[in-house]
Amino acid sequence: MAFKELIAMKKSLKHPEEGDVFVLQPQKNLFYFGKVIRTNLKSTDSFINGMTLIYIYDGTCNEKVVPRHFDEGELLIAPIIVNNQPWIKGYFEFVENISVSERERNLEFGFWDVLRQEYVDIQGKKIREKPKYCGIYGLGSYGIVGEEVREAIQKKQ
Numbered sequence: 001m002a003f004k005e006l007i008a009m010k011k012s013l014k015h016p017e018e019g020d021v022f023v024l025q026p027q028k029n030l031f032y033f034g035k036v037i038r039t040n041l042k043s044t045d046s047f048i049n050g051m052t053l054i055y056i057y058d059g060t061c062n063e064k065v066v067p068r069h070f071d072e073g074e075l076l077i078a079p080i081i082v083n084n085q086p087w088i089k090g091y092f093e094f095v096e097n098i099s100v101s102e103r104e105r106n107l108e109f110g111f112w113d114v115l116r117q118e119y120v121d122i123q124g125k126k127i128r129e130k131p132k133y134c135g136i137y138g139l140g141s142y143g144i145v146g147e148e149v150r151e152a153i154q155k156k157q
Contacts, residue, residue, distance in 0.1 A: 005026065005143065005145075005146025005147055005149070005150050006024055006025060006026055006091040006142065006145070006146040006149070007025040007026070007027070007028060007091075008089060008090040008091055009023070009025060009090050009091070009093040010090055010093045011087075011088060011089065011090040012087045012088065012090070012093070012094060013087075013088060014087065014094065015039075015084060016036045016039060016052050016054075016084065016087060016092075016094075017036060017039060017097065018036055018037065018038060018039055018100055019035070019036060019097045019098055019099050019100050020035070020036040020094055020096075020097050021033060021034070021035050021066050021070075021071075021094075021095045021096050021097065021098055022034050022035070022036070022087070022092040022093055022094050022095060023061075023064050023092070023093050023095055024056070024086075024091060024092055024093075024145070024146075024149065026146065026149050026150060026153060029062050029063075030060055030062065031060060031061050031062070031063070031064060032056055032057065032058075032059070032060055032076060032149065033056075033057050033059065033061070033066060033067070033070050033071075033095075034054050034055060034056040034057065034092065035054065035055050035057070035071055035098070035100070035104070036052055036053075036054055037053045037054060037055055037079070037100055037104055037105070038052065038053040038100075038122070039052050039053075040052075041053060041081065041122060041123075042123060043122070043123050043124050044123070044124055045124050045137075045138075047138060047139045048081055048122075048124065048137075048138070048139060051081050051082065051083055051139060052081065052082050052083070052084070053079055053080075053081055053122060054079065054080055054081075054082055055071075055075050055079050055104065055107070056075060056076045056077050056080070056145070056149060057070055057071060057073050057074070057075060057076060058073055058074045058075060058076040058152075059073050064093065064095055065095075066095055066096055066098070071098065071101060071103075071104060072101075072103065075107075075133055076149060076152045076153075077135070077145070077148040077149060077152050078109060078111075078133040078134055078135035078148075079107070079109045079133055079135060080135055080140040080144070080145060080148070081122075081138070081139055081140055082139070082140050082141070082142070082145065083139060083141075085141065085142055086142040086145065089142060091142045091145075091146070092142070107132075107133065108131045108132040108133065109131050109132065109133035109134065109135075110122075110127050110130070110131040110133075110134055111134065111135050111136060111137035111138075112130075112134055112135070112136055112137060113137040114136060114137070114138075119131065119134065120137050124137065
């Protein structure tokens with residue numbers, strides 16, 4: 001079955017860097033902006049170790065121009081850990097680099113660890129309660145990102 005959740009754009013072999021702003025396109029000429037928050041993650045989980053933490057913001061644009069203060073808004077989906085495949089396949093396209101803000105570094109988020117049945121931080125350490133933004137602890141593919149974005153858009157309609 002072919003992947004249809006995101007529209008491929010420009011492919012890139014460049015490794016993402018902290019602060020890289022990128023677009024993803026769930027519908028023709030409708031762009032959401034994401035940002036690379038941390039790269040080369042450290043974790044005891046070998047699937048997470050070395051991967052990249054991204055945020056996808058809840059705001060659209062019909063062109064690949066980063067709106068001012070886009071990164072001060074709410075997230076469309078919970079933070080997610082990805083590898084480089086979304087960029088390699090062209091589902092994420094780099095636009096520009098904007099430093100990661102203190103607000104972004106201190107955003108309240110965590111993950112649900114399905115195996116351990118508990119909330120954990122980015123390194124897999126237990127946290128006490130469900131954070132504001134909570135995803136599943138594990139490596140998310142561009143397919144998972146696409147599905148979560150589609151579901152979030154449908155909930156807003």
